[in-house]
Amino acid sequence: MTNEPDVQDFAEKSVDMWHRGSAWILGPLMIGLVAVILATASDYANKLNSLLFQSFFFAPVIILPLGFVLLAYVSRRYFPGAQGSGIPQTIAAISDADDKKTSHLLSIRIMIGKIMLTIGGLAVGASIGREGPTVQIGASIMHMFYGRGPFQGADQRRILLLAGGAAGIAAAFNTPLAGIMFAIEELSKNHIFNANSSALVTVIVSGLIPLALLGNYTYFGSSAANLEWDSGMSTILICGLVGGVAGGTFSRMLIRVSFDTTSRLAGFISRRPFVFAALCGLGVALLGLATDHLVFGTGYQPTKALLEDSGDLPWYFGIAKLLATLLSSMSGIPGGIFAPSLAVGAGVGDNLAALLPASYAPHSAIVLLTMAAYLSGVTRAPVTAFIIMMEMTDSHHMLLPLMAASVVASGVSKLISPTPLYHALSQKFLPQR
Incomplete structure (x- = not known):
């Protein structure tokens, strides 16, 4: 005769394992893939901007003011919370003690807006980067898993967002160690960063995706610069x-x-x-x-x-x-x-x-x-x-x-x-x- 409590317990454990696996495996895969897409699109946007501005000398005087107005309007009207770097929004979400799942700073909608508007900013010639936005994108992806299975409460949300933000930096710069340190030093300045195996796996897997798709590279190449510690x-x-x-x-x-x-x-x-x-x-x-x-x-x-x-x-x-x-x-x-x-x-x-x-x-x-x-x-x-x-x-x-x-x-x-x-x-x- 089947023991119903045992079956129920097994089912609950199976569901928890499914949610954990999807968060700590699917999440970093998505972060790495989106980071590669944003990096590739940003490179094309920079090339487009360079080609256009070199062809028409006074084009920046027309395109940049109009472009800034359009980007600011779209951001405020359709993607409030996507303005600026994205790192302050991630820190604010981590610091929020409320355990309710809110989406005004971290969501798939915000992620889509952040990608489109960052590429748009680079296309018109704004002096911006894609690394901060990738932090908010990574945190938004991991935020999807909050409220599911074992990911309940402010502490679990904080772990997910820290891992997602760190993975964003690691994937953007292809610097996994810097991603971990960024989570410890910047994102969790007011909290203790629990560098558990799941969070580390998130950073590592996210960093491996650009490596697999773009090859082994360093952002600025290899520098031969050298300086003796004592004499310098x-x-x-x-x-x-x-x-x-x-x-x-x-x-x-x-x-x-x-x-x-x-x-x-x-x-x-x-x-x-x-x-x-x-x-x-x-x-x-x-x-x-x-x-x-x-x-x-x-x-x-x-x-x-x-x-x-x-x-x-x-x-x-x-x-x-x-x-x-x-x-x-x-x-x-x-x-x-x-x-x-x-x-x-x-x-x-x-x-x-x-x-x-x-x-x-x-x-x-x-x-x-x-x-x-x-x-x-x-x-x-x-x-x-x-x-x-x-x-x-x-x-x-x-x-x-x-x-x-x-x-x-x-x-x-x-x-x-x-x-x-x-x-x-x-x-x-x-x-x-």
């Missing part, structure tokens, strides 16, 4: 100091614009958001014309050229890219700041290399250190910054210098902008209770 200490300190000041200044300006409610500019943005978006687009267009289109898009090509010592950039590239990224972020259109921040750091590093005596350090080493320092200054996540740079450039021999420059930059940035950028911006998305 002064260079490390200078790069960390300059990168921290520049990154902290960017962070403070973006936070100020996002939360200032008393100035004339804040009033103008509130009353005329689309006019402000058009003005931001015009500003990016003028910066692009002044730099021969160098500030448009992610900044991947000029950054790679600087790391390889195969290209000369104008001295004002770093500051122009910083301003273009600030305007793009202020405008309210979707798009990340990771890749543009690396380009800004490369430009500032190029300036430093020109100012420092040749005996201090090789040009590519100074650029590499300043990139890590600037990213650390912007995000205040020094471990993530130096690991990303190490994995993206295959610069394991630069581990200690990159680590030191990132830590110095984070400390300097804290003096300028006390609250970390993403966590400050996440306050805008937290539910008001």
Whole structure:
């Protein structure tokens, strides 16, 4: 005679296993696949933008303002919650103690909007990246599994979102270690990250999909930059100091614009958001014309050229890219700041290399250190910054210098902008209770 409680218990365990398997296997597969689609589409969008702007010199003055207005309108009207990077939204969702399944920040609808609008932003020439959006996309995919089977309660939701966000970074940059550190250092700053086997598998599987489809690659290729730890200490300190000041200044300006409610500019943005978006687009267009289109898009090509010592950039590239990224972020259109921040750091590093005596350090080493320092200054996540740079450039021999420059930059940035950028911006998305 069949024991009904045993059968019921077996059925419940089977259902739980099915839900766990689908979340921890199907979820990361989807994240990796979507990351590859977004990366490939972003490359085509950058090429389209480059071809169009090279064919018609004044095209940016028309396309960028109109494009920013369209992207801002579509985002606010049809995909509210998709604006900006996507990392603040993910942090806000993780920090929300409510165990109800809400979809205003993380959902398939948001994911679709984020993909389309990020590609659109790159196509019109906005100074944005796809890495932050991939974090929100990864968290949205894992959020699908919340409320099913064993995934109940705020703690389980937090685990899913942390794993999804970390997998997004790993898949976007092909840097699995940086993805794990990003979850620990940035996404779970206010919570304990449980690096269990399921979360690690999510990051690893998501990173394997781009590897399988795009081949084994490093984002910026392999850098031969080298710097002795003892003799290069002064260079490390200078790069960390300059990168921290520049990154902290960017962070403070973006936070100020996002939360200032008393100035004339804040009033103008509130009353005329689309006019402000058009003005931001015009500003990016003028910066692009002044730099021969160098500030448009992610900044991947000029950054790679600087790391390889195969290209000369104008001295004002770093500051122009910083301003273009600030305007793009202020405008309210979707798009990340990771890749543009690396380009800004490369430009500032190029300036430093020109100012420092040749005996201090090789040009590519100074650029590499300043990139890590600037990213650390912007995000205040020094471990993530130096690991990303190490994995993206295959610069394991630069581990200690990159680590030191990132830590110095984070400390300097804290003096300028006390609250970390993403966590400050996440306050805008937290539910008001």
